[in-house]
Amino acid sequence: MGTIKNETVTHEQWAVLQEAFDVQIEASPFIAYTGAACPAPCEDACTEGIPDIRGTTSAERGEKIIGTPVHIKDIEYALYHIGRTKGWFDAHFKKSNHILDKKIMIVGSGPAAMQIAYEALRDGVQVIMYERADKPGGLLMDGIPAHKFKKEYIAEDFARLKKMGLILIINSEISYDEINGDYHCKNIKNGTDTIVGNSSDHNQHVVLCVGATPRKFSDKITQGVGKAHKNKIVQAVDFLKAANDIAEALEMHPALSMNEREKLLKEKLGSMDPRNKKIVVVGGGDTAQDIIRWISRYFYPANDRGTLCVLARGPQPVGRAIFDRYPAISRALTAENKLRDAEVEFINGNTSYLIEPTEINVCGEKLKIVIKESHYRYHDEIENDLDAKRLQDLIPREMRQVDDKRTIEHEINEVEMVICALGFEEKSSAPLVKATEGLKESVTLAGDASASKESGAKSKIIVAAQAQASDVYRNRIRDLLGLVDKSSPINEPIVVRQSVVGHASMFKKRKKEIYTSIPVPNVKDF
Structure with missing residues (x-):
């Protein structure tokens, strides 16, 4: 321009x-x-x-x-x-002129659910969406810190979807009765149970966008922690949700007194309150970064005796050479990594790499963590050879060989809270997913819910989950619903404007333009 x-x-x-x-x-x-x-x-x-x-x-x-x-x-x-x-x-985001006798029931309200709802509503399909939480948006709402992403944007997106015809039901948990084929909706607030669909309805398709499951410590690692101390081990997503709720409340009521703010913190955080505690964050990815951001920015100004240790399972991120670009996978030290390191340093914390916990035990009223420190094979030789180090940095972490002979165990004592930020795994074990496994023609998994080793569909980032959901809708759900009408919005050509004047004076001479209709390509064609 x-x-x-x-x-x-x-x-x-x-x-x-x-x-x-x-x-x-x-x-x-x-x-x-x-x-x-x-x-x-x-x-x-x-x-x-x-x-x-x-x-x-x-x-x-x-x-x-x-x-x-x-x-x-x-x-x-x-x-x-x-x-x-x-x-x-x-x-x-306008309502379709032709409403069809076709329905989609979406379970979940995250990015994949939003994408499928948008495309289905454009097709004239009736869409009802069920969300277990009290606000729609999934990880966009609960997982991303409020200071990083304004939640009002999500509210506006859903307002637009509702104008298109979306029916959104929050505080609802969907289950499936395998005997009768009924879908039940339980209201989490009052416990009422309603039948909202049946698997024999050929005009209804169910889409499970239940997201990815936060990865937890194995039972072997936490077997030494009794029920009385389980609350000292916190899932990162639970902490992020509480912190976001606090931020939302403070934004709505900025004039709260110090006593009222303290009451709010205690109400939302409970035993997860990180102030004046020795905290260990296990993980080195985006979720761990967001946890560190909350702790360093919001809780540590009043922290006189707390400390923070970050244990990352992977190696320390490094810069990459020019040749490590597209189409190769980039492993660059991103701005997020740099900011995280600066904030850990600001609060006098420390980060250790190639570390993972092997045991968490109770010692008095606090926790003791046994950690394993690893080294890659030929570590010393590679560290002292610049060319070898550059080559090592290009090898994906999971393909590097660990030297078992150089594994060392340490202990971290007097830990008051452990935050598990180990990322996410596929949701294939979720009860609703398991219960509907046999309904191949009437149920579809989309987004991170469909990620598995077998399918190779693990999306890693939100925008990829959206793209995967769009692909699933266009190439599977539409066919199963019998949407073969070529005049449907999905099959309409996109009008692309091409200027035929030179770039030097494109705005002065932009009088003649060519409008070329290009049909939207189908993924199956490639």
Whole structure:
């Protein structure tokens, strides 16, 4: 769109911005998260980031310096707020003119559920969504810190979906009666139970978007912790939800007195209150980073005697060479990693790598953690050889060989709280998933719920869960519902505008344009 001069956007530039917004929403309608909080691995792997020693700029890309990646995250964030201000979302989130006698029941309300609801509603399918929590959004709502991502964006996304016709039921738990084939909805607040569907209904399809299960310590590790001390071992997601609830309450009532704030903290956190405690966070990924962020920013200013130890199972992240870019998997030291390390240092904490707990036992009123410290084979030789170290850094962690002879055990004593931030695993063991395994034609798993070693569908990040859900809807659910109408919105061509003038004067001479209709490609065609 060229360079904005004198802080004035021309009519032609507004047109290009709206065009860019339309293309973006067509690809992914929920861009608030990806613009605000996504770690943006796409930028890290962008081939535009290959350095140019001349340091020149590209007029075709708005004077962007050659050698810097396309700032996709910033672009999405800007487009989201521009579209939000200008009302551009309305054209995409509008109710279908043809409501079909087809229904989808979605269990869960996270990113995958939102994506499927959006595409189904555009098709004219009736969609009802059930969420166990008191707010929709899944991990977007509970798992991501409030200071990293404004929750009002999620509320706005659901308001748009409701305008399209979505029926959302919160505080509800869905179960399946394998004998009668009935789906039951239990209201968590009052305990009432209602039949909401039956597996014999050929006009209804059930989509399980129940997300991924937080990975827990094995029973072998925690067998030394009795029931009286189990509350000292905390799941990261539980802590994040409580912290987000506190942030939401403080935002709604900023004038709370110190006594009222203290009461709020105790009510929401209970035994998870991290103040003035020796805490061990086990994990080195995004979830662990978010935990550390809460602790360092919100609880440690008043922490006189607490300490923080971070145990990461993987090696310390390192920078990568130019050749470790797309299509290779990037293992760069991201901005998130750097920020985490800075915050751990700020609160006088420490991080250890290639460490994992083997035992957690009770010692008095506190915990003792036995940890195993590992080294990769030929560690000393590799550390002293720069070329060998560079090659080692390119090998994925799971493919590196550990030297069993150099494994050392240590103890961390007088621990008052352990936070398990070991990431997530597939939800194949969830009761509802297990109960409906035989219903191949009327039930579909989507997003992280469908991730497994067998399917190879583990999504890793939220935007991938959305993409997987879109693929599942277009290539499976639509067929099972019998949606073969070629005039359906999913099969309508996207109109792409191509300028035929040179980039140097594209806005001055933009009078002649070609509109080319390009059918949306089907994933099966590739």
